[in-house]
Amino acid sequence: MDKLEQIRADFPILQQTVNEEPLVYLDNAATAQRPTPVLERVRQFYQTDNANVHRGVHTLAQRATTAYETARQKVQHFLHAAAPEEIIFTRGCTEALNLVAATYGRTHLQAGDEIVISVAEHHSNLIPWQQLAHQTGARLRYIGLTATGELDLAAAQQLINDHTKLVAVAHATNVLGTINPIQQLAALAHAHGAVIVVDGAQAVPHMPVDVQALDADFYAFSGHKLMAPTGIGVLYGKAALLADMPPYQYGGEMISAVHQQTSTWAAAPYKFEAGTPNIAGAIGLGAAIDYLQTIGMAQIAAHEQQLVAQALPALLQIEGLTVYGPHDPAQHTGVIAFNLVGLHPHDLATALDMEGIAVRAGHHCAQPLMEYLGVSATARASFYLYNTAAEAAALVAAVQKAKEFFHLGTGEIK
Template identity: 60%
Template structure:
């Protein structure tokens, strides 16, 4: 079991908020950063700061080696067949938009189908809405089971020979549901469709093997997995990426520029126009080193224990509703909930007054909120630096909120 010593590796957690020791339970929004990631980024700016792939001087060569070394770390982390299948982006949102705008525009036509689910984050809904509107394709949704899980039977009912793209999140940022993306991808492939996986909530917490999943595209962000903001990854099968056109044009991604036409570099650089996110990529590489030092299997076990403990403790509070699978083994390390007759923003405010940071709102998942019959919810999300004591503090804070608003009401 992970120990509380890990928390000491995260400088930001060593502080008080509103007179209380900070309990950070919002890692699904963004994770905190360990000392080694902060030091790696600082060292780059202090010693190696230079543009990459362009100069022949020492700083340029060092920066290029670190940047491309980070790409190799990502490829190894997700078990890509080649570094050419790893494209750096600004984050999950950008990566999914790249697939929709490049692959989608070239391969989806009027009457074709794009299939997603009601639980998707807005970043895995809006790009497909825009693609459907631009091409005349039909956007279809796989309905959810009562507990917020996906039935493969319903997947088979929804995906047809007209389906060109199936895009599903690996782990729900609201329900915590861990989706069977490998099996969904197999169904998509049976009908000749490509499988896109939103792994923003998976890559920080579980081992991701793109070859085992046999997904065609996969996207995730660095800032949710102990890395810096502004850096993400698009994985794509090499043959698919080779057939796609870039969506940004300019320096760095070109092979040769004539007056009236240009040619592109080989993979993956044809998708990385302009000065790339150098420090971000290097920081992401350091985050991957840190996570692998701890061990993804151990992180996953730790979070399952915390989720089970949190659900047991939170059930002690009368009038508290927990959303998502009841079985902790079927969910990731987060609990989304509402307290009867208390708005989640008010709950979050009381918790913040006690030094506890949780998320409240629609979580960029308004279609799911409508499906749940809620306008908003509160969410506590756990990571490797959280402990059972943090959850005890959360439960105490929820009791305080309930008592306070019971008196007000």
């Protein structure tokens, strides 16, 4: 990618050593690092414009409100939503998905209805629907995977039927690195009168996203995975659906009028943003979007593809290493999950950390997927725009070194 050294210079955290080795940060699927322009924008807000939004007529309040609502417009254009009113600020992707379950779900589902999700979902896009099914008497059904770790679209065509009221899937999975066919799933859901909810946490930071082209009814993501502060997220919803949904929480900001015995609600998005919002987080999210757009989402996606095309085949050449998900780099996001026979993923991650390489190990908030794969955990490396070819090579070399250090043979990870 052009200007990669210049980009890396914007991330002071990357310019350090860990265990006397240069830091190689490959835990981007968990959270991304923040560039200096984002940090500076948040600092500037607190130092010059800090005030509550929507409530004051004084200058600072007006500046804060303008910055907050400008951030909403930036998200709208970033997702290609039809209007800023379709953008709701939340605490993160998890809260956004819970918002849909608690409002749309509880008012539209009943006993006998069905919810369809995939077996590869993050817990944030599984447990809200599991609990909604318990609360309403609806049935939760799972789409399985193909032999290559992709969503089984033929099975989805069988599962999604006239009993289906809601389909919830990740745009890109957080373990297998697969991109799901959202347009086809949306068409299937809509053909049967169902809505589709998309978990975009692993997609929005890494590729162009057009919610209207996808025909998603709801689309959620977290800011911290695309270099914004923690504690800020987004729920996109089609305007007609949001207008018909009850509030998620009650209090200040979300009201139209309050009387002693009755209240009325503001229009979307404000009826879903009770209380003082994460103003600085939203402004930081807007700054992160500005930063990404100066580089270009298509360029970022291409850069990550190059890193995967380098690392994935090399990892597959290591005897005793199992890579989960597609083995074709062209069918892969920047997420690679793997296990080395004879070594627990936590021990492998510790060995990599001794080489300065930060990866994630565990069930990745996807325990049903781990059960489906027949493993208890995996190690996971995940690339982002600031990672380099040298770092991809370092990952492969460190895995090979760990294998040799522990004198590991071959076999199957359980």
